Amino acid sequence: HGVYATFLAKPMxxxxxxxxxxxxxxxxxxxxxxxxxxxxxGEYSPLFAHYLGGLQKYVxxxxxxxxxxxxxxxxxxxxxxxxxxxxxxxxxxxxxxxxPLDTVENMRVESRFAGSDANPYLAIAATLACGxxxxxxxxxxxxxxxxxxxxxxxxxxxxxxxxxxxxxGCQPVIDLMGERFCRAYVSVKRKEYETFFRVISSWExxxxxxxx
Numbered sequence: 001h002g003v004y005a006t007f008l009a010k011p012m013x014x015x016x017x018x019x020x021x022x023x024x025x026x027x028x029x030x031x032x033x034x035x036x037x038x039x040x041x042g043e044y045s046p047l048f049a050h051y052l053g054g055l056q057k058y059v060x061x062x063x064x065x066x067x068x069x070x071x072x073x074x075x076x077x078x079x080x081x082x083x084x085x086x087x088x089x090x091x092x093x094x095x096x097x098x099x100p101l102d103t104v105e106n107m108r109v110e111s112r113f114a115g116s117d118a119n120p121y122l123a124i125a126a127t128l129a130c131g132x133x134x135x136x137x138x139x140x141x142x143x144x145x146x147x148x149x150x151x152x153x154x155x156x157x158x159x160x161x162x163x164x165x166x167x168x169g170c171q172p173v174i175d176l177m178g179e180r181f182c183r184a185y186v187s188v189k190r191k192e193y194e195t196f197f198r199v200i201s202s203w204e205x206x207x208x209x210x211x212x
Contacts, residue, residue: 009067009115010074017075017082018116022127023100025108026051037107042090044099044107052109052141054134055097055127056086059113060156061170064163064189065126066114070196073159075115083112085156087149088141094149096156113156129176160193 010017026035026047036048044052059066067073076082083096088109091101098110114123133139145152157163164186167173174182 007116009069009072009117010079011071017079019075019082019112020114020116020118020120020123022111022114022124023108024111024127024131025106034105034107036109037104041104042101047135048107048109049141050135050137050139051131052088052097052099052134053139054130054132054137055109055111056088056134056141057137057139058130058133058170058173059086059096059111061166062126062130062173063113063157064160064167064186065122066118067157067160067163068119068122068189069115069117070160070193072115072117073157073163076113076156077154077158083156084150084154085152087145087152089145089149092145092149095145096149099144125177126173129173132176133172160189160196164189164193 007018009019027033028035036045036051038044038048067076076084081093085096087095088097088099089095090099092098093112096112098112100106100108100110102108111127114120157166167182168186
């Protein structure tokens with residue numbers, strides 16, 4: 001039909017990008033109970049609070065796994081429905097971390113940061129690493145966002161280069177994901193970013209060539 005599929009996060013300027021939302025919950029090994037649930041529907045456990053706090057603290061530092069290409073940040077920075085920060089809320093789709101209103105058995109958090117261009121294995125591993133660190137550090141989340149999280153500003157990396165700087169400086173995540181792997185990943189992605197930056201765009205030639 002003269003069309004083709006792409007997993008590019010933001011293939012067209014005036015169209016929405018494509019994401020990979022990760023729904024996650026933890027169950028107890030011995031009885032399969034959802035350990036994120038509180039005593040009744042709509043309540044969450046202290047363990048869930050720690051997990052959520054870990055996501056809020058560490059997600060900005062692992063964005064290189066959620067947004068692994070230079071194009072990824074066009075979706076995040078210019079998308080009307082893409083997350084802008086690490087705010088969380090109940091069934092609030094303007095938040096990067098959405099907690100759906102559901103049954104006790106299905107208590108979970110939805111991470112909305114990864115793009116369709118992310119490697120799902122790395123994105124899921126990075127998400128679990130953030131949550132695990134939150135549990136280990138007994139972190140607490142902020143109060144849930146009840147309005148539009150978009151109005152609270154942009155707190156995520158603005159480029160692949162900035163995201164790689166964040167990952168490189170986050171030793172707790174590196175220890176979990178593997179020092180050798182993270183070093184190799186950062187090196188490859190830095191080379192990609194440098195290669196991209198060498199290309200002079202048509203915008204620069206149109207607006208800067210004869211005016212600077």
